[in-house]
Amino acid sequence: MEVSDKINAVHRYVEAFATQDINIIKDLFAADARVEDPVGTDLHEGIEAICAFYENALSSGAKLKLTGDVRCAGTAAAFPFQVLMGDSTIDIIDVFYFNDDGKIIDMKAYWGPENFKS
Amino acid sequence: MEVSDKINAVHRYVEAFATQDINIIKDLFAADARVEDPVGTDLHEGIEAICAFYENALSSGAKLKLTGDVRCAGTAAAFPFQVLMGDSTIDIIDVFYFNDDGKIIDMKAYWGPENFKS
Numbered sequence: 001m002e003v004s005d006k007i008n009a010v011h012r013y014v015e016a017f018a019t020q021d022i023n024i025i026k027d028l029f030a031a032d033a034r035v036e037d038p039v040g041t042d043l044h045e046g047i048e049a050i051c052a053f054y055e056n057a058l059s060s061g062a063k064l065k066l067t068g069d070v071r072c073a074g075t076a077a078a079f080p081f082q083v084l085m086g087d088s089t090i091d092i093i094d095v096f097y098f099n100d101d102g103k104i105i106d107m108k109a110y111w112g113p114e115n116f117k118s
Numbered sequence: 119m120e121v122s123d124k125i126n127a128v129h130r131y132v133e134a135f136a137t138q139d140i141n142i143i144k145d146l147f148a149a150d151a152r153v154e155d156p157v158g159t160d161l162h163e164g165i166e167a168i169c170a171f172y173e174n175a176l177s178s179g180a181k182l183k184l185t186g187d188v189r190c191a192g193t194a195a196a197f198p199f200q201v202l203m204g205d206s207t208i209d210i211i212d213v214f215y216f217n218d219d220g221k222i223i224d225m226k227a228y229w230g231p232e233n234f235k236s
Contacts, residue, residue, distance in 0.1 A: 003230060038191040038192070039194050040191050040193065041192075067186060067198075068185060068186065068198050068209060069209040069233050071209060071228040071230065072228075072230045072232065073156040073157035073229055074157040075158065076157050076158070076228060077228075078196075078211040078228035080185075080186050080198040080211065091186060091187040091189060092189060093197075093211055093213075095196075095211075095213065095228070110189040110190070110191045110194060110195075110213070111189045112189065112190045112191050114121055114190065115189055
């Protein structure tokens, strides 16, 4: 998988929130993917559970704004961003791992209460 | 482990580079820690291998500059930073996982050639 494909996947993820398009999420994630958001909470396992999680997230109206380079290494991409919700922001780092088909197989989101600002 | 302890560990990691003090590294990492830097390359396993790796890194004169919030979640902390070497910079994201003793048990660094700037 090319670095440009991983960076493109991150931009499509941002676009999914901008356009509230769950089909982008369905296309990005593998059928047997795992999502841990935030890290330390229960996993969302499998594309159905993942789509249910993101349908909620997308419908909240939250938008994502990258706040630095996408960092690609091995089969992974890590990136810093802000979630924008009204006048509030949350600073988050997401890490995606991709499978051989170029789908996200593992997603972890790192953030906590101290990353909220309003 | 308190969030403030994890944030403090990140600041001491930055200080280890600022002062080229390997003793800070020795104190931060667990005896059986693993370091993958960058992700996708061979692991440095155990404190001896990790100290050898960092003695090299510290003596290079590289300095670290945080470029955003430390994100704490579960037993982890993730943070974006730049490595400064002369007129060059590398944008990196590190993820630390801590053990029950508050030591780093797993460290992963996400960066690639496209994160170099000069």
